[in-house]
Amino acid sequence: MSTGGKYVHVVEDDPGTAELVGFVAQTMGYRPVYAGTVARARSLIEKAAFCLILLDIGLPDGNGMELCRWLRTINCHTPVLIHTGNPVSPQEARAAGADDIIHKSSEAMDRLQDVVRLLARRECPGL
Numbered sequence: 045m046s047t048g049g050k051y052v053h054v055v056e057d058d059p060g061t062a063e064l065v066g067f068v069a070q071t072m073g074y075r076p077v078y079a080g081t082v083a084r085a086r087s088l089i090e091k092a093a094f095c096l097i098l099l100d101i102g103l104p105d106g107n108g109m110e111l112c113r114w115l116r117t118i119n120c121h122t123p124v125l126i127h128t129g130n131p132v133s134p135q136e137a138r139a140a141g142a143d144d145i146i147h148k149s150s151e152a153m154d155r156l157q158d159v160v161r162l163l164a165r166r167e168c169p170g171l
Contacts, residue, residue: 050074053094055085055111056127057103061148065098065127082106089115094122099142101128109140116141 052074056062059080066076074095079085082105089097097115101108109132112124126137126145137145 051077051092051094053077053079053085053088053097053122055079055082055097055103055108056100057081058100061100061127069098080104082108082111085111086114089120097122097124099124099126101126101130101132109136112137112140112142 050073052066052069054062054065054069054076056065056078057080062076062078062080066078069076077088077092077094079088080103082103085097085099085103099108099112103111108126108128112126115122115124124142126132126140126142127148128145129148132145132147134145
């Protein structure tokens, strides 16, 4: 992975959902980088810079909210968008360090595209 691209980190254990979220990112000019576990996500975050992190909560080896808290303890200021089917309030997501939350639903992909654009502009000027 080069350092010059506009990368979005998709942390999602469901391959179908990850592919769909990655497709939305690609249509907006971003390159998705996938991780299906907390361990893989942490490894990639330690090695590369991302414009945005799209984060599921229910992962096989840990909790996405804990990963979000860890990001903030290492002074990672990359915007984090939680994308989950779990019952989490926006207040809980923000308390963990997330910038926003989208609950998985039929309308979520439209909103996801809007929020990805908004948050990624903060980290990738000129979009």
